[in-house]
Each structure stands twice: as structure tokens, then as C-alpha cells.
Amino acid sequence: DQGRQYTSHKFRNELMTHRINQSMSRKGQCWDNAPMERFFGSLKSEWMPEGGYSSEQEARADLQQYVMRYNNTRLHSYNDYRSPVAMEKLAA
Known part of the structure; x- marks a missing residue:
């Protein structure tokens, strides 16, 4: 998701402060993250x-x-x- 909240300077600076590497799929490529979305969906609904x-x-x-x-x-x-x-x- 490349929504405004995830690409804002404030959010990205907060990630850097905590040494978190941000990962986003490529623009227009909604399937890039499909395996992880499926995993987390199953985790939340099944477990x-x-x-x-x-x-x-x-x-x-x-x-x-x-x-x-x-x-x-x-x-x-x-x-x-x-x-x-x-x-x-x-x-x-």
C-alpha cells in the first residue's frame, strides 16, 4: 500500500528512528505483496x-x-x- 500515510515524511522518519525498514510493493503491482497478505489474513482469521x-x-x-x-x-x-x-x- 503506497497510501499517503505510509509515504509521509513524518511516518518514514518515525520508522528510521526505530531502525525499521519499510517495505512497499511497486506502484501499480498489487500482487507483489499477495503472499504476505494471505498469510496474515489466515493468521488473523484462523488462529x-x-x-x-x-x-x-x-x-x-x-x-x-x-x-x-x-x-x-x-x-x-x-x-x-x-x-x-x-x-x-x-x-x-
Whole structure:
């Protein structure tokens, strides 16, 4: 998203202050970020508790479990119902 709020000097300076590298898709290329949008959409709709987490530690542990499940056991229709890891093994 290259919206005004993300390209403003104030926002970009704040990112630099915290040593955060900004990442945006190329102008007019909405598909550049599609894999990450899909990942985060699935994370929010399938996994995260409705009330959020009670601590950063709890969130980190739970998200680590989700990433492992997403990559190793969650079946993806785009991959002919294989996990990303299984699909990578086929490509190797």
C-alpha cells in the first residue's frame, strides 16, 4: 500500500528512528505483496484469539506455533492441497 500515510515524511522518519525498514510493493503491482497478505489474513482469521494475547511472550510462542503449522502441516489449495514445505520438496 503506497497510501499517503505510509509515504509521509513524518511516518518514514518515525520508522528510521526505530531502525525499521519499510517495505512497499511497486506502484501499480498489487500482487507483489499477495503472499504476505494471505498469510496474515489466515493468521488473523484462523488462529489469533479474539481477545488478543495477555503478554508479548504468549503472543510470540503462539505465533511461532502458527508459523510451524502454516509451513509444515496446513494444506494450501494453491499447492494442490500440500503444505509449503511439501511443495518445496517436490520442486527440489
